[in-house]
Amino acid sequence: MGADTHAAGARETAASEFAAALGRAAAGASPALADAYALIRCSDDDLPALLGAAGALRDAAKGRTVTYSRKVFLPITNLCRDRCTYCTFRKDPDDPGAWTMTPAEIADWLARARTLGCKEALMCLGDKPEAAFEAYRRTLAAHGHATTVAYVREACEIALAMGLLPHTNAGVLSAAEMRWLRPVNVSLGLMLENVTPRLRARGMVHHYAPDKEPARRLEMIAEAGRLRIPFTTGILLGIGETPEERVDSLFAIADLHAAYGHVQEVIVQNFRAKDATPLAGAPEPTGGEVARAVAVARLVLGGEMNVQAPPNLNPADHRLLLRAGINDWGGISPVTLDYVNPEAPWPAVTALAATCASAGFTLRERLAIYPEYVRVDFLDPALAAPVDTLASAIAREDVHAAAIG
DSSP: OHHHHHHHHHHHHHHHHHHHHHHHHHTTOOOOHHHHHHHHTOOTTTHHHHHHHHHHHHHHHHTTEEEEEEEEEEEEEOBOSOBOTTOSSOBOTTSTTOOBOOHHHHHHHHHHHHHTTOOEEEEEEOSOGGGTOHHHHHHHHHTTOSSHHHHHHHHHHHHHHTTOEEEEEOSSOOHHHHHHHGGGOSEEEOOOBOSOGGGGSTTSTTTBOGGGOHHHHHHHHHHHHHTTOOEEEEEEESSSOOHHHHHHHHHHHHHHHHHHOOEEEEEEEEOOOOTTSTTTTSOOOOHHHHHHHHHHHHHHHOTTSEEEOOGGGOTTOHHHHHHHTOOEEEEEOSSSOOTTSTTSOOOOHHHHHHHHHHTTOEEEEEOSSOGGGOSTTTSOGGGHHHHHHHHHHHHHHHHHHHHHO
16 A cells, blocks of 8 residues: 555656646746656656647747658668667678678669659768778778778769769768768768667677767767758667656757757657567567657757657657657658668658648658758858759749649
8 A cells, every 4th residue: 555655646746747847848948857857757648738838839930841851871881890789780791781882883873863853862871890891991992992981972972963962871970071071961960879878888789889989979969060060860769778868868969959050950769679689579669658759859959950750660650740749750762771770661752741731731842951051151162052953943843743732
């Protein structure tokens, strides 16, 4: 009986703390850390109120338009020196499926993407494989390069020449490497995943992943801000973190954006269990968990932030995510798989548009750089013309769709 009384008291306290925190958020106050903890721990009964507050904040700042980027996913190399226990993307050189794209393959995929209306070329690859694999260093040399970053720059130049805008996720980069990539990328990205160093401990998901050290990732994001590079980051749910650590990670991102103003979008991504990994049997975050994290991200990061959740990882919860406060679905490809989550197909844009419409939203295409970042101090001058060309193409497509719709 005593335990039941204690549990009931704890629930009462949590409900009271949630109500007070939500009231302050609804009144326009950015949540303090303790408030955000109370919000993300809300009960199922309180979840609709949390989603309502986050959705209202999104509506006030962004309206009822939700966006996506039409992209081609280019896995430049899936070799990686890190070994995260949930990943099937990374390979060693002798593994089945190990692959580094050739320049001819890159050009061929880009050509197909362009014919299908893609405007973003996502360059995705493992962390610093040349530091771990001699065979890969020979591959780079055969392509005329000493580093992966130099090879990625060549891939970006090919993309630009073929009329697509590169966005690169190449793991942890130095300031010099980002400066080298800036003139050929409209944006760069690195998932923070989580700010706690606890996930690097023995037995945890990032124990054998030195590039997942949070301090290194935070420093790269800060350096990108100092370089005035539009940046994508985000958190990964379900890899052993607590709800409070999810909040801590959102606050770390908010602090970096407050300092530099360069975080153009924040992804709230859920772990998906994959066969042949140590986490194959691990539970995936529920739709309610993802919605809580999205809603708290919206409230912590504010109405102006672009908050995204991948539609292919949450196929049954698109309406729930819209209620939770997203205003973007991220990249969707008509050409390629999501090579990080190959088991999760992209939704058809027409079906996603219908879902958005049924929930009272309009789906629109965007570029890999958001309109508010198409400014001289964020966009390299060399990229102004291709950005303008593709922005005009989207505008024409919108007019055409409205005329026949």
